[in-house]
Amino acid sequence: MSEKYWVPAIERTNLVIGLIAKEPGKHRLIDLSKALNINKSTMFSLLNTLETLGWIVKDHGDTYTLGPTLGGYSAAYFRKFNLLELFYKEASKSVKVIDETIQMGTLHGTNIVYLAKEENDSRVRLMSDPGMQFPAHATAIGKIQLTQFSYEEFQNLYANKQLDQSTPFTVKDKEELWHQIEAAKKVGYICEEQEAALGFYCVSAPIYNHENKLIYGISFTMMENSWKTKKQKAIEEIIDLASRLSKHAGYVS
Template sequence: MTVEAQALDTSPAPSVGASEKTLRVLEAAIMHDRFTDIVEETGLAKATVHRILATLVEQEFITGDADHGYHPGARFLGIAGRAISRLDISAIAEPIVEALVRDVDCTIHVGVVNGFEMVYVIRKDSSKPYRMASRVGLSMPMHCSGMGKVVLASWEPEQVDRLVAAVGLPARTEQTITDPERLHEELARVRARGYALDLGENERGTVCVSAPIRDHLGRVQYGLSISSIALEHPGSSIEELAPQAIAAADAISRALGSTAVGTR
């Protein structure tokens, strides 16, 4: 072992308390730009917060000062960007989806927005003898699917109108919403209750209840659905599973880094 390595081995490590304080200040500085808010958030002494902030600025984890406010620095953004680029919704969501299948014993889907369509990225089947016609990689219209509607409900009305102008509202079944005004009314209901229903709108004889999944910026980029057949869940009875759909979708959102969970 070299003398330099020995010096590293014997140097005192930061105490746990100091590390915790630094993390608290860093998190508060990312969430709040004002010095007074950071102090209040951390519950630490002003002198301690000021000292830690100075170190974080020096190391480029944050930028700014007490007079002009603090913001994420280049080093923090670089690390965050690399971490986000490695996120895999399928790997993150899979254990949550598997637990949900065991809980409700229905088919669970997770889909991602792709232009004006939704694409299935996860499908987990129940123990029931029937199987959905869906498959991973299959795309579907947004206006007639539960997952699509929870995404559309997060859009501005003008953006929904652009979708209608671009791809229309083609009927998949006799239950499909094909009128733009009716679609806007349906999306208002989705926003109000925090979930969407598909009662045979995308495929005859199938029903689902869907909840939004938010990414690290709080955007609804994904949807989760609990799907079944109308014979097993007649009428709108699939709606009884909405709390489970919302809880699972929120858990995936948190795993993706969203702080907007519960925002309906």
């Protein structure tokens, strides 16, 4: 975006809220000031304004957490996703078939934002809860949503960005990532093996809306032993689930 139309105060506010959301109850004014390289007087004004508006709340120890105003905005945001209710209904059926956890997420820049999760009965719990973000290139649910882009759009999206390594198996090269995306476009799904977290394997498929636009990704996640025996069945089931949810969203193949 042109600097002519950039508002630095809003950018600073976004940085403050982002850090508080990531690490609630951890940072005081001085901590936020140092972490974000914003002088204390400016930070004081920002925090005071945000607290007055209810965007943040000061806890014991003078640390900050997100406030009720943002909670209301969040609820309003998620209300527009009527598909969430359908996700839980349909995903529960697929969980019974595969007995593994299913997640749904949406692409935000080069990150995936998790929106919903339907868990199986396993004692193993995924750390990725609704609202959390993770690099798209390191997840099947993120990679499948990158299939909506042309090569030029993909290059622009990742211009001047490195592919951070979540594990030793995370894709390192942008061209290799693009080849994976191209392959996924042809088959309608993508697999990811220990790229997001060691020991975990995923398969993801895309959800489309009535405009034939890719809007979400859904994925099965499981441990290695399950992956060896359930991979093919999980691929078939996640594709079927994505198809069912796409039809609910008005998609016509």
